[in-house]
Structure formats: C-alpha cells, structure tokens
Amino acid sequence: MTELTRAISAExxxxxRTLALRLAVIAPLFIVLLQLGVxxxxxxxxxxxxxxxxxxxxxxxxxxxxxxxxxxxxTLAASLxxxxxxxxxxxxxxxxxxxxxxxxxxxxxxxxFGLVVLSSICLPLFAVAAVEILKQVRxxxxxxxxxWRLLLSGVSRSCCACLLLISLQCWxxxxxxxxxxxxxxxxxxxxSGIILISAPMRFLSLYPWTASAAAASPHEPxxxxxxxxxxxxxxxxxxxxxxxxxxxF
Amino acid sequence: xxxxxxxxxRDVTYRFGSLTAIEALNLQVPTGSICxxxxxxxxxxxxxxxxxxxxxxxxxxxxxxxxxxxxxxxxELRSRIxxxxxxxxxxxxxxxxxxxxxxxxxxxxxxxxxxxxxxxxQLTEDSDRLVRTYSLGMRQRLGLAVAxxxxxxxxxxxxxxxxxxxxxxxxxxxxxxTLVRECxxxxxxxxxxxxxxxxxxxxxxxxxxxHLLFQGTLDECQAQRSGFLILRVDRPEKAVPVxxxxxxxxxxxxxxxxSMPVATVSDAAAVNALLGQNGxxxxxxxxxxxxxxxxxxxxxxxxxxxx
Numbered sequence: 001m002t003e004l005t006r007a008i009s010a011e012x013x014x015x016x017r018t019l020a021l022r023l024a025v026i027a028p029l030f031i032v033l034l035q036l037g038v039x040x041x042x043x044x045x046x047x048x049x050x051x052x053x054x055x056x057x058x059x060x061x062x063x064x065x066x067x068x069x070x071x072x073x074x075t076l077a078a079s080l081x082x083x084x085x086x087x088x089x090x091x092x093x094x095x096x097x098x099x100x101x102x103x104x105x106x107x108x109x110x111x112x113f114g115l116v117v118l119s120s121i122c123l124p125l126f127a128v129a130a131v132e133i134l135k136q137v138r139x140x141x142x143x144x145x146x147x148w149r150l151l152l153s154g155v156s157r158s159c160c161a162c163l164l165l166i167s168l169q170c171w172x173x174x175x176x177x178x179x180x181x182x183x184x185x186x187x188x189x190x191x192s193g194i195i196l197i198s199a200p201m202r203f204l205s206l207y208p209w210t211a212s213a214a215a216a217s218p219h220e221p222x223x224x225x226x227x228x229x230x231x232x233x234x235x236x237x238x239x240x241x242x243x244x245x246x247x248x249f
Numbered sequence: 250x251x252x253x254x255x256x257x258x259r260d261v262t263y264r265f266g267s268l269t270a271i272e273a274l275n276l277q278v279p280t281g282s283i284c285x286x287x288x289x290x291x292x293x294x295x296x297x298x299x300x301x302x303x304x305x306x307x308x309x310x311x312x313x314x315x316x317x318x319x320x321x322x323x324x325e326l327r328s329r330i331x332x333x334x335x336x337x338x339x340x341x342x343x344x345x346x347x348x349x350x351x352x353x354x355x356x357x358x359x360x361x362x363x364x365x366x367x368x369x370x371q372l373t374e375d376s377d378r379l380v381r382t383y384s385l386g387m388r389q390r391l392g393l394a395v396a397x398x399x400x401x402x403x404x405x406x407x408x409x410x411x412x413x414x415x416x417x418x419x420x421x422x423x424x425x426x427t428l429v430r431e432c433x434x435x436x437x438x439x440x441x442x443x444x445x446x447x448x449x450x451x452x453x454x455x456x457x458x459x460h461l462l463f464q465g466t467l468d469e470c471q472a473q474r475s476g477f478l479i480l481r482v483d484r485p486e487k488a489v490p491v492x493x494x495x496x497x498x499x500x501x502x503x504x505x506x507x508s509m510p511v512a513t514v515s516d517a518a519a520v521n522a523l524l525g526q527n528g529x530x531x532x533x534x535x536x537x538x539x540x541x542x543x544x545x546x547x548x549x550x551x552x553x554x555x556x
Contacts (some may be wrong), residue, residue, distance in 0.1 A: 010354040017342040017379075084340065093338035096302040096405075098328035099354055210524065 003099050007107035011081075015111065020080035024115045027073045028065070028123035036059050036130040040137065054131055055146040058151045061127050065198070066158040071115070074162055075186025077115045081108055082173035082182070097107065101244035109170045109236050117208035120159040124151050139236060154216035161224045163232025164189045165189075165208045171213040171239035253280040253294065254316065255403050255435035256301060260308035263459075270296045271459045274310070278442055278452065283429055285446030286439040288352055288456035294439045295335070297456065298407055301437075302332055305506075314403065314462070328356075331401030333409055337392020341381035343392050345372055348380055349398060356399050366394040369424065385412030393421070406438040410445055422449050478517050480507040481533035482524060491527045492520065 015021045076163040085108075087092055093106055102165055128146060135141045172182040189209035196203070196210070205224035208231075214224035256278035263271040271293045278284045288294045299305045301312060303319065313320050319326045339348050347361045366371045371388040380388065389412050396404055404425075410418050426449070429432040440446050446453065447467065451470040454464040463470060482488045485507060492499045492509065497520065511517055517536055524531055 006355050006357050010351045013347060013351050013354065014340055014343070016347065088338050088340070089335070090338040090340070091300075092299070092304055092334045093332070094355070095304055096327060096330065096332040096334065098324045098326070098399075099355060100324055148372070151501075152435075 001095045003072055004106055004235040005228045007081065007099070007103040008110055011107040011111045012114075014084050014117075015081075018080065019116060020077055020084075022120040023073065024074065025081070025122055027069060028119045029070050029126050031061055031064050031123065031230030032126040035064065036133065039175065047116050052144050052147075053138070053141055054134075055147045055150065057131065057134070058127060058147050061123070062151065062154040062158075063213070065123060065151075066216040067194065067210070070119075070158055070162055070212050071165055071190045071193065071209045072186065073119060073201050074112070074116055075183060075190070078166060078169035078173040078178050079110045079116070079134055079186075082170070083179060086177045105170075105240045105243050106236070107173060109167065109176065109240070112166055112170055113163065116162055120155050124148075124246065125157055127151060138141045150218075157221050157225050158212035158216040162209060162212040164228045164235060165232075167235035167239060168208055168230045171243070174243055175241070177236055254278060255280040255314070256284075256437060257280075257313040257316070258297075258300075259313070260310045261300060261307045261312060262489060263293075263300060264308045267431045269459055270298070271307075274456075274461055275460070276297075276365075276454060276461060277450060278303075278435060280315070280435050281429060281433055282452045283425060283436040283438070284452040284454060285448045285450035286437060286454050286456065287443065287446060288439075291458070292456045293459040294456055296459075297404055298332075298334065298434075298439060302330065302334070303327060328399060329402045330405055331403070332407075333392045333396045334405075334407045336411065337388050337395065339380045339383075339388055339391060341379065341461060344377050344379055345387075345394075346376040347381070348391060348392060352395050352398050358399060361476035362398055362400070366397045369397060370394045371420070386414055386417045389413055389417070390421075393424070400432075402432075404434055404436045407437055408440055410440065410442055418445065425449060453555065454469055477537045478509050478511045479533070479535045479537055480509070480520070480524075480531060481505070482507065483532065484531040485529070488529045489521065490525055491529065495523055506533070510556060522532060539543065 035057060038060075039053075085094065095101055105216075116229045131141070131146050168235070169182055169186055172185055176182065186209075193204075193207060193209035193213075196207070199207075201214065201217075203222060204210040205220070206227055209229075211224040215221045215228060254277050256276060258276040261271060261274040268418050269455070274297065275495075280341045286294055286297070295502055296305065299316070301306055303324065306320070314326055315329060317326055322555060340351065343351070346363060346367065349366065350360075351413075353360065353363055364373070367376050370393055372387065372390055372394065374385070375387060380391065383391065389409070393406075393409060396406065409425075410421055413421060423443075425436050429436060438446070438450070451467060452465065453467055453468075455462040480488070485501060485505060489501060490538065492507075497509055499507050502508055509520070511520070517534065521531055521534055
C-alpha cells in the first residue's frame with residue numbers, strides 16, 4: 001500500500017461516529033425535507049403555476065443545494081475533518097510517524113471531497129423519495145416524471161466544481177487550529193455569493209462560493225466546472241506542499 | 250570500545266526568529282539506556298524532542314538516530330522511534346482498539362501487533378470501550394501503546410507518568426525496564442518528576458535555557474556534588490559556631506538537625522571528633538546522598554549565578 005492509500009484508510013476510520021459523517025446524510029435530507037414541507041403546505045399554488053410541478057420541485061432542490069447548502073456543507077466538512085486532528089493535537093503524533101506529511105494532508109482533502117460526494121449521492125435519492133410521497137398526496141403529480149437529467153447532471157457538476165472551494169476551505173482549516181477562521185471565511189464567501197447572485201455569469205463561474213451553482217446551471221456550465229476542478233486540484237497541491245514544509249510548534 | 254549511541258546530536262541549534270531556543274546541543278544517549286531528560290519549564294526539552302522527531306528542522310547541526318543522519322526528508326528512519334508527546338493524542342470518538350488501528354493502518358503493520366501492545370499495557374479488557382470513557386491513567390497507557398505499536402528501538406516519552414496513580418507509575422516503570430531488558434530498546438524520557446527519573450533512569454541529561462548542563466550516568470551526576478552530613482546534637486547553638494570556626498559550612502534545619510556538605514567518610518569522622526572535643530554530644534550522624542532534585546536545582550541555579 002502506498003502512503004496515500006494508508007493515510008486514506010486511517011482517515012476513513014477516524015470518521016467513525018463523527019458529526020461530519022452524520023451531516024453528510026443529514027444535510028441533503030434537510031434540504032429535501034425543507035422543500036417537501038414547502039410543497040406540502042403550498043402544493044396547490046405550485047401545481048397551478050407549473051406545467052410540470054416535479055421539475056419545479058427538483059429545480060428548487062438543486063438551486064438550494066448548490067447556492068447555499070453545498071458551499072456551507074463543504075466549509076463545515078473541511079472544518080470538522082481538520083478539527084479531528086486539531087483537537088488533542090494529533091499532528092505531532094502523526095508527523096512523528098515514519099511517513100511523509102503530504103499524504104496525511106492529501107488524505108484529509110480526499111475524505112472531505114468523499115463526504116461531499118456522499119451527500120451528492122444522497123440528495124437525488126432523498127429527492128426521489130420525496131417525490132413519491134408528494135405523488136401520494138397530490139393527485140396532479142401522479143403522471144409527472146422526475147427530471148433525472150436535470151437533477152443528476154446538476155448535482156454531479158456542482159459537486160466537481162466544488163473542488164476549488166473544498167481545497168480553499170481545507171487549506172484554511174488545516175492551517176489554522178481555530179474553527180472560526182475557516183468557518184468565518186466560508187460564511188462570508190457564501191453570503192457575498194448570495195448578494196452577488198445577479199452579477200455577470202462569468203464572475204459567478206469564477207467566484208469559488210458560486211462556482212458550484214454556476215456549474216449546475218444548464219447555461220455555460222463548462223467554465224465553472226473546469227475552473228472548479230483544475231483550480232481545486234492546483235490549490236490542493238499547493239496547500240499540501242505549503243502545509244508539509246511548515247514547522248509545527 | 251566506543252559506546253553505541255541511540256541518539257546523538259552534534260551542535261544542534263534551533264532559533265525561533267531572534268530567540269535561540271537550543272544552542273549547540275551535543276546530546277549523547279547510549280543504546281539500551283533509560284535516559285532522563287530534565288530541565289525547568291522553558292528549558293527547551295520539548296523543542297529538543299520535536300527536533301529529534303523531525304517535527305522541527307534544526308537551524309544548524311545534525312541529528313543522528315542509531316548512527317544514521319536523520320531529517321524530516323528521511324521519515325523512514327523514524328520507524329525505529331515510538332513517541333508519546335505531551336498528553337496522549339487519542340480520538341475520543343473511537344475505541345482504544347480503533348485508535349491503535351488508525352496508527353496501525355498508517356504504519357502498515359500486522360493487525361496482531363494491536364492485540365500485543367494492548368496486552369502489554371493491560372488494556373485488553375477495555376479495548377472496545379470508547380476512549381472518551383477512559384480515565385486519565387488509561388489514556389496514558391493507551392498513548393504508550395500507540396508509541397509501542399511499531400516495535401520501536403527508541404522510545405521518546407514526554408512526561409509519560411502524567412495522570413498515573415502510584416500503581417500506574419510502578420507498572421510504567423516495570424514496563425520500561427522490561428522493554429530495555431528484553432527488547433534492547435532505548436528510552437529517552439523527559440519528566441518533571443525528578444524522584445521518578447531517579448528511580449528509573451540510568452542516564453541523565455539536564456537542560457536549561459537551551460544549554461546542556463550535564464549528561465552522563467546517574468552515578469556520575471551524583472559524584473558532581475558531595476553528599477550531606479545530617480547531625481543531631483544536644484546543644485546545636487554551641488555546635489554551629491564551633492563547626493563554622495573550623496571552616497565547615499553548616500545549616501540549621503527547621504527540625505533542629507544540622508546539615509553540612511561533606512566530601513568523604515573521613516570528613517564525617519573529623520566532625521564527630523571535633524564536636525566530642527568541645528563537649529557536644531552527638532545523638533545522630535548520617536551521611537545522605539544528594540538527591541537528583543538537589544543536583545538539578547544546583548545545576549540550574551549555578552547557570553543563573555553565572556549570568
């Protein structure tokens with residue numbers, strides 16, 4: 001086994017019984033339940049306004065997920081995973097082992113991405129379940145088909161474009177012990193992204209906290225997708241290198 | 250025949266900006282020894298341990314482990330080292346066994362090693378309990394198990410007796426002695442518990458403000474300072490001026506005994522004779538060896554006076 005696979009294996013065990021692992025399932029469930037609640041409460045209005053209410057339901061979930069919840073969840077996942085080793089100062093113990101430092105950091109980054117992928121898999125599954133519930137409650141929904149293409153492509157593209165944000169948040173979380181630094185930057189980024197939502201698409205595609213929402217959009221998703229993936233990988237490599245050469249006090 | 254060294258530092262200096270934390274440190278720890286690493290707070294003990302473990306890069310100088318030049322760029326040499334740094338680094342959300350499993354996966358060693366070290370630190374029965382339910386002593390023992398997991402030839406332990414009750418300290422002492430005796434391991438332990446170090450270590454290194462004040466065997470350390478003569482006499486108020494008139498340094502203890510530094514047994518005989526000639530009856534006369542604490546305080550105070 002290589003150092004990286006050993007580090008990933010150890011890192012995955014550390015996740016056992018953690019809030020980070022639970023939130024990977026709870027976060028998409030929360031979005032779907034929120035949307036389900038809205039549709040159960042105001043179903044008739046939605047049905048009247050939309051030709052395909054299921055498509056509107058799915059679009060709402062994707063928008064909520066990519067614009068607000070995914071950036072927030074990525075921020076939180078990075079901070080929670082880093083805090084596993086910040087709390088109790090595990091770094092000294094880890095770096096005293098006969099292995100290089102960069103695989104330890106790279107494994108952390110991969111695990112955070114893995115948690116985001118897990119959430120992105122759970123989201124469509126929960127959405128399908130919610131649609132099934134709504135079909136039982138609303139007669140008008142019974143014939144409508146779930147827009148799988150919109151849901152799956154939107155969620156998967158946003159997940160990949162989120163790499164840039166994950167890399168930045170992992171760097172901040174691993175560099176500073178305080179939970180507040182990474183979380184503060186993340187929340188500021190998300191809030192400014194929401195405020196700037198009417199900015200030109202090019203800006204939204206390049207801004208790390210809105211790139212995932214831009215990638216989920218059916219219009220010009222390539223730029224945010226490539227920028228998020230390539231930028232994310234580049235930042236991850238730089239972060240691992242910078243963190244690995246640092247002296248630890 | 251040259252002594253084989255488990256740890257050797259050659260003129261190691263470490264600077265934090267303008268502050269020199271360690272200066273020209275030439276530490277030598279013989280293989281198979283238990284070396285107590287002593288020093289007051291801020292002496293540079295933890296910095297030295299971090300340098301040995303590659304957590305810090307020295308500003309200058311070289312570090313050799315088992316005669317091989319080590320650096321952060323050569324982590325494979327650290328496979329011979331097991332470390333317990335300050336408080337044990339454990340994941341409270343995992344069981345004792347899972348904590349060891351994390352390190353085992355990183356080290357890529359056989360799963361059987363986990364059960365072996367659990368047995369060694371007597372945690373087998375509690376190994377499937379979450380670490381957050383462990384007592385301080387159990388955590389300390391699990392931390393030691395983590396350090397022992399890769400069958401290291403060199404154990405670097407920072408305050409290993411922290412949080413252990415007297416029975417735990419006794420067990421730790423036995424365990425470390427067994428490791429040295431049966432596995433040929435070398436133990437390098439920093440501690441503030443000077444009496445504890447005195448009971449377990451055969452070598453001592455004393456550090457203060459980044460300077461190595463002493464290193465050698467415990468006997469050599471004690472030979473650096475003569476013992477004390479403890480006297481109980483019928484008339485201490487007369488005995489003190491008599492002894493001082495004859496050039497002896499003497500202190501009165503709160504319990505009424507007199508304490509004076511002497512070099513040899515013949516000095517003790519001379520003091521006894523002198524007091525007898527002056528009509529002072531001696532009830533009690535005993536020679537005490539200087540404790541490690543006295544030696545430690547003496548060494549660190551001497552440096553302060555030199556400043």
